[in-house]
Amino acid sequence: MITWFPIVVTFVVAGVIVLVMTSASRMFGPRSPHTRIKGEAFECGNPPSGPAWGRFSVRFYLTAILFLIFDVEVVLLIPWGVEIRRLGVFGLVDALIFITVLIVGLIYAWQRGAFDWD
Amino acid sequence: MFIDLLIGAVKAVVVLLLVLNLTALLLWFERKGSALIQDRVGANRANLLGLGARLGMPNLGLINTLLADPVKLFTKEDFVPDGADRFLHWLAPFLALFPVLVTFAVVPIGDAVTIAGHRIVLQAASLHDDALYVLATIGIGVYGIALGGWASNNRWSLLGGIRASAQMISYELAMGLGVVAVVMTFGTLSLQEICRSQGGVWFGWLPRWGIFVQPVAFLMLLAAGMAESKRVPFDLPEAESELVSGYFTEYSGSKQAVFMMTDFAEVALIAVLLTTFFLGGWQVPYLYRDGFILPGGVHWALSGPAVAILGVISFFIKTLVLCCLQLLVRWTLPRFRYDQLMRFGWKFLVPVGLLNLVATAFVIVLAGH
Numbered sequence: 001m002i003t004w005f006p007i008v009v010t011f012v013v014a015g016v017i018v019l020v021m022t023s024a025s026r027m028f029g030p031r032s033p034h035t036r037i038k039g040e041a042f043e044c045g046n047p048p049s050g051p052a053w054g055r056f057s058v059r060f061y062l063t064a065i066l067f068l069i070f071d072v073e074v075v076l077l078i079p080w081g082v083e084i085r086r087l088g089v090f091g092l093v094d095a096l097i098f099i100t101v102l103i104v105g106l107i108y109a110w111q112r113g114a115f116d117w118d
Numbered sequence: 119m120f121i122d123l124l125i126g127a128v129k130a131v132v133v134l135l136l137v138l139n140l141t142a143l144l145l146w147f148e149r150k151g152s153a154l155i156q157d158r159v160g161a162n163r164a165n166l167l168g169l170g171a172r173l174g175m176p177n178l179g180l181i182n183t184l185l186a187d188p189v190k191l192f193t194k195e196d197f198v199p200d201g202a203d204r205f206l207h208w209l210a211p212f213l214a215l216f217p218v219l220v221t222f223a224v225v226p227i228g229d230a231v232t233i234a235g236h237r238i239v240l241q242a243a244s245l246h247d248d249a250l251y252v253l254a255t256i257g258i259g260v261y262g263i264a265l266g267g268w269a270s271n272n273r274w275s276l277l278g279g280i281r282a283s284a285q286m287i288s289y290e291l292a293m294g295l296g297v298v299a300v301v302m303t304f305g306t307l308s309l310q311e312i313c314r315s316q317g318g319v320w321f322g323w324l325p326r327w328g329i330f331v332q333p334v335a336f337l338m339l340l341a342a343g344m345a346e347s348k349r350v351p352f353d354l355p356e357a358e359s360e361l362v363s364g365y366f367t368e369y370s371g372s373k374q375a376v377f378m379m380t381d382f383a384e385v386a387l388i389a390v391l392l393t394t395f396f397l398g399g400w401q402v403p404y405l406y407r408d409g410f411i412l413p414g415g416v417h418w419a420l421s422g423p424a425v426a427i428l429g430v431i432s433f434f435i436k437t438l439v440l441c442c443l444q445l446l447v448r449w450t451l452p453r454f455r456y457d458q459l460m461r462f463g464w465k466f467l468v469p470v471g472l473l474n475l476v477a478t479a480f481v482i483v484l485a486g487h
Contacts, residue, residue: 002119002122002123002126003243004243004245005123005126005127005243006126006127006129006130006223006242007130007220007245009127009130009131010134010219010220010222010223010242010243011220013131013134014216014219014220015216017138018211018215018216018219018376019212021215021372021375021376021379022208022211022212022372022373023196023208023372024192024371024372025191025193025194025195025196025371028192028193029193029194029195029196029372030193030194030195031195036200039199039201040200041199041202041270041271041272041273041368042199042274042362042368043272043273043274044362048272048273051201051271052270052271052272052273052275052276053271053276056277056280059284060280060283060284063284063287063288063460064283064284064287066464067287067288067290067291070291070468071290071291074291074295077298077475078250078297078298078301078307081298081299081302082302082305082306082307083305084302084479084482085305085482085483088483089483092479092480092483095479099472099475099476103469103472106472110464110465114464115461115465117456117457117460118457
């Protein structure tokens, strides 16, 4: 309770500060009449051709999926990192097997061109 | 009980205020520093009733950057384009700045001091797994940027948003690997403990700072941290020449200001984390609980409060030096291309991080310390 109380205070105070900052313009700013032209999305002066929510390159999805795999790896390595001295050689061998599997995965993704962006 | 809660609340608020002031200071550094680097005068127009000129002082741009800019941004019209998701459009800047601000809560800015019988740790919240909290809150920052790009209903924003998401998660990986190496070296997740174990010296003269044990992790975290803050040379999400201004193209007024503040808050955050992990946090070289013991054996006694104050000062000096380093890099290097960025992240930082991890593990386990 005492440990987490400052975190709660930080969340509340930071939340209020950011809330006030994000809505300051709405409170203090002027409001000119809203016209169709004004509301258009900015596309360098051309009339926008339909909504922006279209398709984009699959590489971004691929990056996200690879991130998921390797980030879970990092999360699983943290407990071992903390207790490495107590786990000793046993923990080292275990973790090495785990890391080797992931390095093989990294090499595979590399060979398949998952990191080539040209 | 009640007094402990009160102390905790005061510490939390003080740390937040420090962060906001540091952010403002960095804004000033950035504007005046870039002027210095580019050999121009920089922000020097706004003044308060001509006071500075009357007193014969040069205009340092403090009024410009600390007063005129925020007031101007906060009194601009709040614009949301047609077809945008109004709620997400508001939520995005909130989610960008909020997690960065709350991360500072676990950063130790000094050793424990005893005031009127109360032992106060100079850290807003001493969780026992601060490092996990830091990784968690930094991870949330991606949502703000991705949402900002998505909610605006603008192609430039969308492109900037997905670029930013891919970049941030890629470098978060390198950052995570660096943090694991650090955690291994110190054997704890508590930032206060990490700082504490960096006290003392090796060979009688070298401070036991993390940078001397984990230089590779230091460089990795520096590079990954700068990529996380999305500033030049990693500013592809807002590349002005390609994407107008990326994920905040359709933002105006105070929301835009919040996105800008996020940049500086992240610079400060990276500096603070690097200081804690690698530069000894609040440790002053050769300073112990009862005073300085210099390599030659000279002893200079100091009282407890003086030692604590020196620690806090040293923490802020280190932080400011690292902030200035980042600003200097930002005004020195040109922007990467996107393929270079991804190659650097995945083909260099991740393998190097894994190798560093394995090497660290071997040294710790086989050398037996």
